[in-house]
Amino acid sequence: MSIHVVMGYGPAGAATAQLLVEKGHTVKVVTRTGRSPEDGIEHVACDAADAEGLKEAVRGAEVIHQCAAPPYQRWGRDWPGLVASVCAAAEDSGAVLVMLGNLYGYGPVEGPLTEDLPLAATGVKGRVRAAGWEQAKKLHDAGRIRAVEVRASDFFGPRVTDGGHLAGRVLPRLLAAKAVSALGDPDAEHSWSYVPDVARAMVEVAGEERALGRAWHVPTSTARSAREMVERLTGHAGTEPVEVRKVPPFALVIGGLFSPVLRELKEVRHQFDRGFVMDASAYEAEFTVRPTPIDEQIGATVDWWRGRLERAAGK
Structure with missing residues (x-):
């Protein structure tokens, strides 16, 4: 090959x-x-x-x-x-x-x-x-x-640990049944x-x-809000529903004083303050890859994070 x-x-x-x-x-x-x-x-x-x-x-x-x-x-x-x-x-x-x-x-x-x-x-x-x-x-x-x-x-998915979206700042908290924070509008549709x-x-x-x-x-599942994704993740994990809070703009400004990454997010805030929907129909009209079913995505992501956290805890 x-x-x-x-x-x-x-x-x-x-x-x-x-x-x-x-x-x-x-x-x-x-x-x-x-x-x-x-x-x-x-x-x-x-x-x-x-x-x-x-x-x-x-x-x-x-x-x-x-x-x-x-x-x-x-x-x-x-x-x-x-x-x-x-x-x-x-x-x-x-x-x-x-x-x-x-x-x-x-x-x-x-x-x-x-x-x-x-x-x-x-x-x-x-x-x-x-x-x-x-x-x-x-x-x-x-x-x-x-x-x-x-x-x-x-x-989104296994191995995704960095970033302030559905990654390291969110998954460990929701698996521990703790409130999570979303950038922008937690009810805005997002791909x-x-x-x-x-x-x-x-x-x-x-x-x-x-x-x-x-x-x-990339062929990508139907756009879903951060709130809906968190609800699906907790549902698969079998944990209690958690509160999804909006990160206030001033918190990002203050955080940016100490974190270069948070400071850089200002440029792309529009992706989370309103709907951000990607259309992959051109790809799907030409090639064979299709989005993995959302329940399979959710299950694999929860299982991967659970394993990671258990290994970190020495279990």
């Missing part, structure tokens, strides 16, 4: 690497620090911004899955160099470049988000994400690389991209020549 290189080993990178192993591919994961070998996965230490080092790391690859990301507060400074390096490695190797994107590049939008919307973000994070794809698309159109972008909404579905889309488009040269939205 072919050689696939996965850049980054966060939730999406890890899920993509594991799925590729299951499909029988040779998998190499590139991270800044590397890791001990795993079954079917070779881990390589390489700074992705080091263009020459990355070219060597991906040599022989047929596909590069770009899932790496700088720390949230350093996106404006570090994204351009990361994208330039990855594009150079794709051009040098001839590998298909599958970029994991998000929805920041659209900026505030009224109505469902579709791939044909302009990348009109004015904030720093939105602009660097948009510019990254625009750079890859320009090289693709020039025939220098073969590239595609897969865009996801906020991650949550299930990480295993993100991986399935990343892998599927890599093998579809007709997918290249454009962006696609």
Whole structure:
């Protein structure tokens, strides 16, 4: 089978690497620090911004899955160099470049988000994400690389521990039957991209020549509010219903004085203050991946978090 290189080993990178192993591919994961070998996965230490080092790391690859990301507060400074390096490695190797994107590049939008919307973000994070794809698309159109972008909404599911949404700030509390806090309006409809579905889309488009040269939205379940998601999670967990509180804007301002990540959230508050619904019908009209049923998503997420918390407690 072919050689696939996965850049980054966060939730999406890890899920993509594991799925590729299951499909029988040779998998190499590139991270800044590397890791001990795993079954079917070779881990390589390489700074992705080091263009020459990355070219060597991906040599022989047929596909590069770009899932790496700088720390949230350093996106404006570090994204351009990361994208330039990855594009150079794709051009040098001839590998298909599958970029994991998000929805920041659209900026505030009224109505469902579709791939044909302009990348009109004015904030720093939105602009660097948009510019990254625009750079890859320009090289693709020039025939220098073969590239595609897969865009996801906020991650949900096993391995998702960071972030202030349905992750580390929420799951441990609701499993302990404690009140949780939601950014923005807890009753606003919101699209949550299930990480295993993100991986399935990343892998599927890599093998579809007709997918290249454009962006696609990850097949994602019906938009649901943070309150409804918490209710479903507690229902599966069998815990008492918990209160879902709205984080007041002034709390984010104060928290931002001490937390760089909270400070950066100001740019994307629009995603939680009102409906934020992603339309993936274009993808589903062309390819086979469909969203995992929501009850299965909820069950796998609760089970994963329960196991994590029990291991942490030494049980």
